[in-house]
Structures are given as structure tokens and as C-alpha cells.
Amino acid sequence: MYHTIARTYQTFQYLLENFPINNNPLELRIKPLLYESNHVLYQILLILHQPQPNLHQLKQLFSILYRDDEALEPLVRAWGRASLWMEVTPSNIVQHRLDLYQNIQKYLKRLVPYIKGIYGEEDARYIVPPLYRRKVGADY
Amino acid sequence: MDINLYSQGDVNKWVYSTCNICSIGCGCYIGVKDNKIVGIKGNEDHDINRGRLDPKGENQWYANNSPDRLLTPLIRKDGTLQPASWDEAMNLIVTRTKETLRTIGSDGIAFYSTGQGTLETYYTIAKVGRAGLRSHLLDANTRLCTATTEWCLFQSFGADGVPASFEDVDLTDTIMFFGHNPAETGTVFFERIMERKRRTGKPYIIVVDVRKTLTAKEADLFLQLKPGTNLALLNGIVHLLLKNGWIDKDFIREHTVGFERIQWATEPWTPSLAAKVTGIPEHIMEMATHVIGTTNSLVCTTLQGAYQSADATSSCVAINNIHLIRGLIGKPGSGPLHMAGQPSSSGNRTVGGVGTYPGNRNPGNPKHIKEMAELWNVNTSDLEVGPEKGIEEIVHLMEKGKVGLFWNINTNPMASLPNRQRAKKAFENTFVVVQDPFLTETTEVADVVLPPAIWGEKEGTMENADRTINLLTKAVDPPNGVKSDFDILLDFAKRMGFKTKDGKPLITYETPEQCFEEWKKVSKGRPSDMSAATYEKLKENNGLRWPIDEKHPLGTPRLYSDFKFHTFPDNAQTYGKDLFTGRPRTKEEFESMQANGRAILYDTHYVPSVEQPRQEYPFWLTTGRLVWHWHTRTKTGRSPYLQMIAPEGYVEINIVDAESLGIIPGELVKVSSPRGSINVPARVVDTVQPGLVFIPFHYGTWENNQSANELTVDFTDPLSKQPTFKQCSCKIEPVRNKITISEKQTFEDIAETNALSLEELAKINHMIPPYRADIGDQIEVPLSRTNVEIPPYMPYRNIQIFPHFSQAELPFKKE
Numbered sequence: 033m034y035h036t037i038a039r040t041y042q043t044f045q046y047l048l049e050n051f052p053i054n055n056n057p058l059e060l061r062i063k064p065l066l067y068e069s070n071h072v073l074y075q076i077l078l079i080l081h082q083p084q085p086n087l088h089q090l091k092q093l094f095s096i097l098y099r100d101d102e103a104l105e106p107l108v109r110a111w112g113r114a115s116l117w118m119e120v121t122p123s124n125i126v127q128h129r130l131d132l133y134q135n136i137q138k139y140l141k142r143l144v145p146y147i148k149g150i151y152g153e154e155d156a157r158y159i160v161p162p163l164y165r166r167k168v169g170a171d172y
Numbered sequence: 173m174d175i176n177l178y179s180q181g182d183v184n185k186w187v188y189s190t191c192n193i194c195s196i197g198c199g200c201y202i203g204v205k206d207n208k209i210v211g212i213k214g215n216e217d218h219d220i221n222r223g224r225l226d227p228k229g230e231n232q233w234y235a236n237n238s239p240d241r242l243l244t245p246l247i248r249k250d251g252t253l254q255p256a257s258w259d260e261a262m263n264l265i266v267t268r269t270k271e272t273l274r275t276i277g278s279d280g281i282a283f284y285s286t287g288q289g290t291l292e293t294y295y296t297i298a299k300v301g302r303a304g305l306r307s308h309l310l311d312a313n314t315r316l317c318t319a320t321t322e323w324c325l326f327q328s329f330g331a332d333g334v335p336a337s338f339e340d341v342d343l344t345d346t347i348m349f350f351g352h353n354p355a356e357t358g359t360v361f362f363e364r365i366m367e368r369k370r371r372t373g374k375p376y377i378i379v380v381d382v383r384k385t386l387t388a389k390e391a392d393l394f395l396q397l398k399p400g401t402n403l404a405l406l407n408g409i410v411h412l413l414l415k416n417g418w419i420d421k422d423f424i425r426e427h428t429v430g431f432e433r434i435q436w437a438t439e440p441w442t443p444s445l446a447a448k449v450t451g452i453p454e455h456i457m458e459m460a461t462h463v464i465g466t467t468n469s470l471v472c473t474t475l476q477g478a479y480q481s482a483d484a485t486s487s488c489v490a491i492n493n494i495h496l497i498r499g500l501i502g503k504p505g506s507g508p509l510h511m512a513g514q515p516s517s518s519g520n521r522t523v524g525g526v527g528t529y530p531g532n533r534n535p536g537n538p539k540h541i542k543e544m545a546e547l548w549n550v551n552t553s554d555l556e557v558g559p560e561k562g563i564e565e566i567v568h569l570m571e572k573g574k575v576g577l578f579w580n581i582n583t584n585p586m587a588s589l590p591n592r593q594r595a596k597k598a599f600e601n602t603f604v605v606v607q608d609p610f611l612t613e614t615t616e617v618a619d620v621v622l623p624p625a626i627w628g629e630k631e632g633t634m635e636n637a638d639r640t641i642n643l644l645t646k647a648v649d650p651p652n653g654v655k656s657d658f659d660i661l662l663d664f665a666k667r668m669g670f671k672t673k674d675g676k677p678l679i680t681y682e683t684p685e686q687c688f689e690e691w692k693k694v695s696k697g698r699p700s701d702m703s704a705a706t707y708e709k710l711k712e713n714n715g716l717r718w719p720i721d722e723k724h725p726l727g728t729p730r731l732y733s734d735f736k737f738h739t740f741p742d743n744a745q746t747y748g749k750d751l752f753t754g755r756p757r758t759k760e761e762f763e764s765m766q767a768n769g770r771a772i773l774y775d776t777h778y779v780p781s782v783e784q785p786r787q788e789y790p791f792w793l794t795t796g797r798l799v800w801h802w803h804t805r806t807k808t809g810r811s812p813y814l815q816m817i818a819p820e821g822y823v824e825i826n827i828v829d830a831e832s833l834g835i836i837p838g839e840l841v842k843v844s845s846p847r848g849s850i851n852v853p854a855r856v857v858d859t860v861q862p863g864l865v866f867i868p869f870h871y872g873t874w875e876n877n878q879s880a881n882e883l884t885v886d887f888t889d890p891l892s893k894q895p896t897f898k899q900c901s902c903k904i905e906p907v908r909n910k911i912t913i914s915e916k917q918t919f920e921d922i923a924e925t926n927a928l929s930l931e932e933l934a935k936i937n938h939m940i941p942p943y944r945a946d947i948g949d950q951i952e953v954p955l956s957r958t959n960v961e962i963p964p965y966m967p968y969r970n971i972q973i974f975p976h977f978s979q980a981e982l983p984f985k986k987e
Binding site: 096099109 | 276277279308482536538552553556557558559561562564565568569574749750752753754755756757758760779780781782783786788846847885886887888890893
């Protein structure tokens with residue numbers, strides 16, 4: 033879990049170091065989400081370093097992390113389309129950023145079993161939005 | 173009275189109903205002869221329309237009798253849709269559903285319904301989709317229409333439900349139509365206002381729009397702003413309200429939280445900055461603010477000019493802010509009236525077919541999920557948690573192969589979705605069920621087509637734009653082989669074997685009225701409580717506005733008259749989202765706002781449109797509706813009268829731009845954007861500003877290349893996820909033939925042969941007098957030219973005919 037969070041944190045660091053890419057207005061909305069996610073991940077890492085992590089605080093931080101990503105996901109995809117249509121950034125650079133963002137999503141999905149392990153299946157539903165914890169469903 | 177009725181002879185009976193076209197909710201009677209609908213008339217006793225009907229409403233019944241109605245299900249075999257029995261079609265859907273549940277899971281099934289159905293159908297979609305299939309991918313074309321209404325109400329007041337009603341419109345001193353053109357999109361509503369205006373001089377009318385619409389022509393004050401600058405204007409107005417002290421300090425202190433946020437956010441928005449961004453002169457903005465700041469009562473309406481624009485939810489929240497800081501809400505003649513486009517789009521939200529759980533229940537609140545589980549007698553864990561996904565997000569999931577079954581009910585997304593070529597590829601990648609009375613652009617990508625009953629052939633209730641619940645009764649039986657949407661869903665539930673946790677059938681009601689009785693129990697105690705309503709009572713009273721409960725047995729004309737808002741954490745319909753980024757708030761974050769029954773004021777921050785004109789695509793493109801057609805013309809295109817008046821698409825371009833491009837009225841032009849291109853005739857007008865073009869979105873099959881949505885962007889508002897149809901970039905080029913002048917031809921000959929005047933031919937070729945062309949010169953002529961005049965509808969209109977075109981401005985005209 034710590035390793036996955038650290039990798040996610042590193043990816044956000046990289047995205048922030050190379051941001052903004054172009055002056056598309058979507059970047060105005062994306063930027064605070066990247067900063068908040070970065071900050072939240074840092075706090076999660078600090079808590080995980082503690083011998084007895086504050087699980088309530090951790091729950092709040094995970095909740096924010098996933099909500100940030102729910103908001104980021106359509107914005108980042110829209111930014112990709114907009115950048116190509118406006119032809120303001122070479123397509124390889126746009127694709128690189130989109131690939132990095134895809135990695136973040138993979139990490140967030142990898143974290144879900146750990147979160148379920150800590151908080152239980154029912155509580156985890158209120159921390160992690162549905163599409164990250166998609167499971168093969170109803171038994172008809 | 174329907175103008176067509178006289179040709180049908182005497183009717184056998186008039187059946188009580190409600191118009192199924194726009195969001196006004198007009199009462200009507202359906203004329204029936206020999207079990208066939210032959211006409212319609214307005215209900216004179218209905219408070220909403222007092223006998224009036226809109227031209228689309230008057231002609232909606234033609235679709236019922238159209239010879240091309242589908243009368244049997246269709247299944248795609250060997251690449252073509254072929255007739256099938258209901259058993260074959262439904263069993264195939266069930267097989268595919270079970271396979272998707274096994275392989276992808278519950279969120280591999282998506283419903284995409286409509287704003288034109290009944291509450292009973294929507295409620296059944298909610299129950300089947302959420303408790304039966306356990307999916308949370310329930311969306312509707314209301315996402316394109318009024319999702320922003322819902323989200324701005326959540327944000328400011330904690331729950332859905334427009335605060336004001338049409339009764340307030342009759343009482344108000346001032347009305348502001350913000351991105352709302354009721355003269356074309358809600359004619360009965362507009363006539364009601366104009367009738368009072370002519371009689372009493374009230375209300376003072378302010379119109380905000382990028383186009384000089386028919387509504388704007390009747391305004392006392394018209395603010396024609398640049399595309400995508402709604403929020404800049406509203407921030408400028410709030411700045412002036414605060415500067416002049418035109419605020420209700422007591423109301424702000426007692427009934428709101430967050431005032432300090434407004435102050436700092438609007439401080440930079442001086443009239444000069446707002447004027448620079450919006451293009452509206454400072455003195456006009458100051459006049460508007462003076463009216464808004466000093467009026468005793470105010471109703472602000474919004475529609476697609478606000479909802480389908482940049483900063484959509486923020487702009488509507490800014491309008492809520494204005495009402496709150498002026499204390500003009502919950503009082504007679506005052507309140508925001510965020511409109512709907514469709515006859516029952518708000519109804520879909522109310523009963524949970526789209527958006528949150530039924531009865532304004534919060535999908536992020538464990539208590540509300542538990543309540544729903546108890547009401548439906550299912551396990552709490554069966555009901556999915558979290559905010560809904562919009563259609564753009566569902567299209568993305570379809571692209572990725574993560575949706576195994578997409579069930580499309582009474583809507584035509586292959587004509588109505590933005591950037592439709594992208595959507596088409598996604599639909600082709602998915603098993604698609606389409607429920608539609610006709611073959612449409614969307615049935616072209618369907619695997620199964622189910623033919624449903626139309627208005628007049630089914631019963632149920634609808635919710636209009638001001639919370640009025642109206643009754644529709646069944647006038648005739650549907651054609652043989654056709655079933656109602658409601659019955660199709662019940663059949664599906666039965667075949668799927670959906671059960672409660674006790675092993676009993678999940679759905680036990682069999683008729684719409686029984687369903688309504690169940691919904692009443694679900695709604696009890698919630699903001700949209702309808703526990704004191706019955707079908708009979710709705711009919712007797714010609715509709716009632718919710719809440720309709722013990723305390724308000726005859727409904728509620730306006731919400732929040734006690735100034736108590738739904739912002740206690742355990743009452744709120746959602747915990748809201750960050751207004752700038754769209755990030756959903758946690759419960760703790762919502763609690764920390766400490767609204768607790770008070771309305772919430774927000775800082776609103778202007779963000780320019782994502783795509784803007786530039787060298788390659790120098791024009792703004794905006795899309796919208798005509799008075800003569802509804803949506804993608806599935807119904808209105810089948811009325812000979814409406815179709816004859818407005819038969820094809822076009823692009824409106826300003827006189828100045830037409831001059832510089834040498835475009836003459838009616839000539840075919842190619843409009844291109846980074847997504848695609850279409851060919852339509854040009855209307856040269858003064859109603860769009862220079863640099864902006866307008867295309868109605870009603871037109872365009874796959875074959876005739878006129879669909880505005882070949883061009884539009886699929887960016888969405890961060891909160892409501894409503895697409896930004898109103899702003900993208902484009903370019904325009906005339907589509908012409910080139911003729912080389914031969915020794916037997918003259919310039920005059922070419923003009924005559926192509927039905928052009930000499931001046932027009934000269935204009936096209938950028939020539940100045942004398943118009944000399946020599947042998948071997950190439951002359952351009954339009955590939956085609958069409959009469960693009962559209963007649964006026966309402967008698968009080970001052971204008972006579974479109975297009976406006978000023979010949980006198982041609983530089984080579986001789987005196």
C-alpha cells in the first residue's frame with residue numbers, strides 16, 4: 033500500500049513540475065485538483081509513517097483523494113481533446129501526460145483492496161466511488 | 173384549438189391530458205374519432221396555459237398516426253434490423269444483460285432515458301436500474317437539457333426544486349431571461365407574460381443573450397454579451413450590487429452562509445473589467461444592476477444559454493446568489509426559476525430515474541441509502557453509492573468496452589449528442605437497445621429496437637418546469653404490437669426475476685396509478701413529497717405543485733417561504749461539489765460549512781470557454797432551437813405543417829461577416845470545426861453578432877449532412893456534466909462551382925442562368941462596377957441556393973420576416 037501511494041505521489045509531483053502545459057482554460061480547473069491530490073498524498077504518507085495511524089483522518093484523506101480523481105478524470109480527458117483540437121501542444125506531449133494520468137488511475141484502483149481491508153466493504157463504498165471498485169455483479 | 177381539427181370532422185370524445193412537448197406543462201384535450209387521435213385543444217381551465225398551445229403542441233399528434241411507426245420489435249441480424257417477436261427481443265435483452273452482469277458487472281449496464289416520459293416510467297427505471305441491476309449508470313437526455321438546474325439548486329439550497337413558479341411570474345415587477353428565449357422555446361409561457369405586460373406595463377423585462385432573439389426584441393433592456401461570458405456579467409452585476417449597497421443585510425445574516433466569499437470574489441469585477449470581457453457597455457450593465465438592485469420583486473429564469481455554456485453551474489449559482497443577497501426568494505413574485513427544456517425532465521430527477529436516489533435522497537448518505545433499501549426491501553449493499561455519471565462519461569466507458577448493454581429510451585443521441593461522430597463509434601462498440609416509435613439516427617447503431625406507445629396512448633404523470641405534476645390519460649390504445657415504456661420495463665423486470673431480500677418480486681405494481689401510489693410512500697417526508705396527491709386530485713385541480721402533503725394538500729406555489737433550506741447534512745440531497753473544480757465534497761466538508769438550514773452563497777470564478785475562435789477557425793458557433801421544431805424532429809418532422817415551414821437546417825451569419833466572405837442569402841456554405849463539417853444554406857441576419865454563427869440542432873440525418881453536432885464540442889460543466897453546446901469554433905466557406913467564361917457567354921448570362929442578380933454575382937466574386945469579365949476568366953456561382961425565410965409565429969412580433977439583409981450596405985450600390 034505504501035509503495036503504491038508513494039508511486040502515485042511521485043507521478044503527481046512530476047505532473048505538477050511540468051504544469052501548466054498550455055494555456056487552455058481547463059488547466060485552471062485541473063491545477064487545484066493536482067495540488068490537492070499531491071497534498072493529500074503527502075499527508076497520507078506521513079500518517080502511514082506513524083506507528084499507530086489515525087484511521088479516521090486517513091479515511092477523510094482517502095475520500096478526498098478519490099473525489100479529486102473523479103473530478104480530474106473528465107477534465108483531463110477533455111484537456112487532451114482540447115489540446116489536440118486547438119493544436120497548441122505537440123500530440124506526443126499531450127499523450128505523455130494522458131499516459132501518466134492513466135497510471136495514477138491504475139494506482140488508485142490498486143489501493144482499493146487495502147482500503148476495503150482497513151474499513152470493511154460497506155464503509156469503503158463511501159470512501160471509494162463505484163467505478164474504482166467495480167466488481168462482477170448481481171447473481172441472476 | 174388545433175387548426176387541423178376542422179378537417180377531421182366531429183370527434184367522438186375529448187380526453188383530458190397534458191401537452192408532451194416543452195416544459196411549460198399545458199393542459200389539453202385530445203380529440204378522438206374512431207379510436208384514432210385526430211386533434212388537440214388547449215384546456216381553458218388549466219391555470220398554466222388557459223387554453224393556449226404552442227405550435228409544436230398543436231401538431232404533436234401527427235406522429236401518432238404516422239404510417240412509418242414501428243409496430244414490431246427489430247433485431248439486428250446479418251447487419252440489418254429485422255422484425256422479431258417481443259419474446260425474441262426481450263429474451264435477447266435478458267440474455268445480454270445477464271452476460272454483462274457476469275462479465276463486466278452491474279456498472280456494465282447503462283440506461284439513457286428521456287425528459288419526455290412519465291414519472292411512473294422514470295421511477296420504474298430507478299427501481300429496475302438501481303435495486304434490480306445495481307447499476308449507477310442511469311442517465312438521460314436531461315443531461316443535455318437541465319442537469320445544471322439540478323446542480324445549481326443542490327449547491328445553493330441543498331435540494332432540487334425550483335423555488336419560484338409561474339404564479340410568481342404573474343406577480344413580479346422584474347423578470348430577467350438569462351440565456352432563455354421563451355418566445356421560441358416556451359411560447360405559451362411567453363404569451364402569458366406578454367399579455368400581462370401589454371395590460372399593465374409589468375414586468376420590466378431584461379434579456380441576456382448572445383443573439384438578438386425574438387424574446388430580446390420584446391425586452392425593456394437587452395444585454396447582448398460575447399459568447400461564454402455569462403459569469404463575467406453576473407460577477408459584474410454582483411460587484412455593483414455590493415458597491416451600491418443594494419443588498420438585504422438582515423436576510424443575508426439570518427438565512428445564508430458564505431457572504432464573505434462573494435465579496436472577495438467579485439471585488440475585481442469592476443464595470444470596466446466586466447464590460448471588457450462581456451462586450452456590454454458599462455452604462456447598460458449599470459442600468460441592469462440598478463433595476464435588479466432596486467426592484468421589489470424579481471424572477472430570474474435561465475435555460476440553455478446558461479446551462480449549455482461555459483461556467484454553467486457557476487452562472488446559475490451566481491443568479492441564486494443575487495436572489496439571496498437581495499432577499500428576493502420565497503416571497504410572492506420573487507425567486508429563481510431555473511427552467512427545464514422538456515415536459516418532464518425535472519420529473520426524472522425527482523423520482524430518481526436520473527441523478528440522485530428517489531425523493532431527493534443523497535447517494536452519499538448512508539442514512540438515505542438505508543431508507544431506500546427499507547422502502548424497496550432490498551439489502552443496503554445492493555444500492556450503489558456515489559454521484560451519478562453523465563453521458564459523456566458513459567460514452568467514454570463505452571469506448572473502453574466497459575459497458576456491455578446500453579438501453580436508450582425515447583431519445584435520439586446520435587443526433588443530439590455533441591461531437592456525434594465520437595459518440596457513434598462508442599455506440600458501435602456496445603450492445604445497444606433503442607426504445608423508439610420510429611427509426612432514427614440512433615436505431616442505425618441499435619442491436620435491438622423496441623416500439624413504444626406515444627403520448628395519448630398511455631397514462632401517467634409529468635412534472636413541468638415549475639414543479640407542477642400534471643396527469644396524462646390514455647386517449648386511444650396503442651397500435652397492435654406496441655407496448656408502453658412502463659409495460660416494457662415491467663416485462664423486463666419479470667423476465668430478469670428481480671427479487672426483494674425476502675424472495676418476493678421486486679416490482680409488484682401493475683399499472684401506472686399503482687406505481688404512483690408506491691412512489692407517494694417513497695416521497696413522504698422528503699422535499700418532493702407527493703403523499704397527498706392522487707390521479708383524481710391532479711385532474712380535478714389541473715395539476716398541483718410539489719410538495720403536495722398533509723400540510724400543503726393543494727400543493728406549494730413557491731418553495732422556501734419560511735426561509736428554511738434543505739442544507740442540514742442529513743436532509744441535503746447531496747453534499748455538493750466544489751464550484752470551481754467539480755470535486756465532490758465529503759460529508760465532513762459539507763458539515764464544516766455549517767449551513768444547517770440556511771442557503772449557501774458561493775464565490776463564483778469566471779473561466780473562459782475551452783475552445784475559442786482563432787486563425788484557422790475564426791467564428792464562434794452556437795446552436796439552439798426554433799419555434800417550429802422539437803429536438804431532433806422525430807415528432808415535429810412528421811407534421812406536414814411544421815415540416816413545410818422549417819424543412820431544413822441552415823446557418824445564421826451576420827451581415828458584416830457575410831459581406832466580407834461574399835456570401836449571399838440562401839447560398840450553400842460549408843461549416844467546419846475540428847470535429848467535422850456540414851453543408852447548409854446561409855441565412856444572413858442581424859440577430860447574431862459579428863463573429864458568431866448560429867445553427868439549429870434539429871436537423872441532420874446520417875445521409876444529409878446538416879447536423880450541428882458534427883461540429884460541437886463534448887466538453888462538459890465540471891458540476892452538472894452538461895455539455896457546452898453553445899461555444900465552439902468554426903469556419904465558413906461558400907460551396908461553389910467555377911465557370912470559365914466562354915466566347916458565347918457574358919457576365920449577365922451567368923447571373924441569369926444561376927438565378928442571381930448582377931449585384932449578387934458581383935458580390936460573390938468580390939467585383940466592383942463595372943462588372944467586366946473576359947473570356948477565360950473564372951466566375952464562381954453558388955452550388956445551390958435555398959429560400960431560407962422562416963415565417964413569424966406570434967402576432968405581436970414587430971418583425972415581419974427573416975432574413976434581415978441590407979442591400980443598401982453593398983459598397984457598389986448606386987444612388
